[in-house]
Amino acid sequence: MSSILDNASQRKVTPFRHDMVGSFLRPQAIKDARIQFQNNEISADELRKIEDEEIIKLVEKQKSVGLQAVTDGEFRRSWWHLDFMWGLDGVEKVQLANGYQFQGVETRAETARLSGKIGHSYHPFIEDFKFLKQVAGEETIARQTIPAPAQFLAELLRGENKETTDTYYSNLDELVTDIAKAYKSVIQALYNEGCRSLQLDDCTWGMLCDKNYWEARQHAGENVEDTKKLFARVNQETVKDLPADLVVTTHVCRGNYHSTWASSGGYEPVAETLFGIDNIDGYYLEFDTDRAGDFTPLKHLKDEKQVVLGLVSSKTGELEDKQTVINRIKEATQFVDINHICLSPQCGFASTEEGNILTEEQQWKKLAFIKEIADEIWK
Numbered sequence: 328m329s330s331i332l333d334n335a336s337q338r339k340v341t342p343f344r345h346d347m348v349g350s351f352l353r354p355q356a357i358k359d360a361r362i363q364f365q366n367n368e369i370s371a372d373e374l375r376k377i378e379d380e381e382i383i384k385l386v387e388k389q390k391s392v393g394l395q396a397v398t399d400g401e402f403r404r405s406w407w408h409l410d411f412m413w414g415l416d417g418v419e420k421v422q423l424a425n426g427y428q429f430q431g432v433e434t435r436a437e438t439a440r441l442s443g444k445i446g447h448s449y450h451p452f453i454e455d456f457k458f459l460k461q462v463a464g465e466e467t468i469a470r471q472t473i474p475a476p477a478q479f480l481a482e483l484l485r486g487e488n489k490e491t492t493d494t495y496y497s498n499l500d501e502l503v504t505d506i507a508k509a510y511k512s513v514i515q516a517l518y519n520e521g522c523r524s525l526q527l528d529d530c531t532w533g534m535l536c537d538k539n540y541w542e543a544r545q546h547a548g549e550n551v552e553d554t555k556k557l558f559a560r561v562n563q564e565t566v567k568d569l570p571a572d573l574v575v576t577t578h579v580c581r582g583n584y585h586s587t588w589a590s591s592g593g594y595e596p597v598a599e600t601l602f603g604i605d606n607i608d609g610y611y612l613e614f615d616t617d618r619a620g621d622f623t624p625l626k627h628l629k630d631e632k633q634v635v636l637g638l639v640s641s642k643t644g645e646l647e648d649k650q651t652v653i654n655r656i657k658e659a660t661q662f663v664d665i666n667h668i669c670l671s672p673q674c675g676f677a678s679t680e681e682g683n684i685l686t687e688e689q690q691w692k693k694l695a696f697i698k699e700i701a702d703e704i705w706k
Contacts, residue, residue: 332657332665332704334665335665335705336705338633338669338705341395341396341608342574342635343669344704345669345671345698345700346394346396346611346635347394347398347671347697348673349528350677351400352682352687353402353677353680353682354687356380356381357402378403382400383462385399386459390467392691392695393698394694396467397469399459401472401677403455405679405680406678407474407675411452411474412479412482413439414452416443416444416445416448416509418440419440420437420438421439422437423437432585432587434584438488439482439483439488440483440488441495443495444505445509447513447516450513452473456469456520460520469522469524471517472578473513474527474528474529475527475577476527476562477562481531499557504564514565518569518570518573523572524573524574524576526576526577527575527577529577529578530581530582531558533580533582534581535554535596536581536592536593536594536595536596537591537592538592540590541596555597556600559603566607569606574609575608576607576611577610577611578611579601579612580613580674581613581618583674583678584678584679584681585681585684586642586683586684587642593620593623594612594619594624595623595624598625602628602629609633609669610632610633610635611635611637613674615637615638615639615640615647616673622658622661623662625659628663633668633669634668638652638656638670638673639672639673639696640672640673641672641676641693642684643684644693646693649699652670652700653700666705669701671697672693672694
């Protein structure tokens with residue numbers, strides 16, 4: 328009897344059949360070094376040297392568990408998103424009274440706020456990528472993760488940031504244009520240094536999946552349908568006309584801070600708009616709990632796209648049941664061909680430097696587990 332898995336095959340480009348999202352638990356050496364740097368006990372150069380050493384170890388470890396695309400674990404960052412934003416022209420780091428709200432916890436209270444027009448002249452991520460590319464070598468893909476343009480736009484329009492944004496941009500079209508232009512400039516600089524795999528991390532869609540979020544926004548007078556179109560537009564403007572051999576993927580989740588989450592709800596409210604963005608090669612989607620809904624929204628995925636199912640949680644150390652994961656992959660084939668499906672954790676292991684509540688050993692076991700399942704399915 329034939330099986331839906333009979334013709335399952337491996338891939339030679341990102342996303343790979345067994346994959347990951349990007350961030351890793353910060354090793355103690357980096358945590359200690361950051362404290363020493365903050366206390367003026369070591370210099371920025373000394374801190375960077377320690378980061379270099381730990382990134383070299385991390386890349387080797389990623390290779391040892393079979394990953395074909397590696398990242399620097401976001402080891403030089405405090406946040407998955409704000410550090411990138413702070414590197415753009417016209418953006419400054421600001422302390423707030425309150426942080427982001429997650430289930431039962433509040434994050435550090437920092438944001439990215441405009442101090443002028445948005446642009447790109449120099450971005451520290453370029454030097455960071457050059458180091459990663461060198462360490463990865465010729466046989467392994469060095470993947471760069473950055474927050475999506477929509478995430479940056481959302482940050483500039485949230486809370487008290489909006490008032491400052493409005494002083495520099497009275498016209499929303501101009502704001503979208505400048506964000507896309509600055510992003511394209513950074514992306515081209517990364518490409519010039521050899522980047523061929525770029526991942527746009529984007530929680531905006533996860534928030535828009537949340538019924539409570541929708542209702543709160545509509546109560547505040549915001550048209551959520553217009554917001555969806557706006558987020559899609561700024562992402563689309565950014566990814567169009569990029570080099571043909573640059574693989575662009577996006578990761579969507581519902582928040583990942585110290586093993587907690589921020590939003591809940593299936594993808595159906597955003598699926599048609601999200602999957603309708605052109606020039607995105609693959610979607611890393613969270614599916615590790617019921618909060619993400621079922622696979623039905625995948626029916627909106629275009630034929631040529633890949634979907635990376637985040638069926639393994641990065642929030643807990645306990646390994647999932649292997650057969651359950653395999654069964655869920657089979658379930659997803661009701662909507663997507665098996666050769667357009669990949670497997671990964673639902674998010675990174677440390678979207679912020681605090682990291683999730685699991686050990687480094689558990690982190691690596693999760694990735695080995697994912698490879699074991701993928702190798703059984705995709706020959």
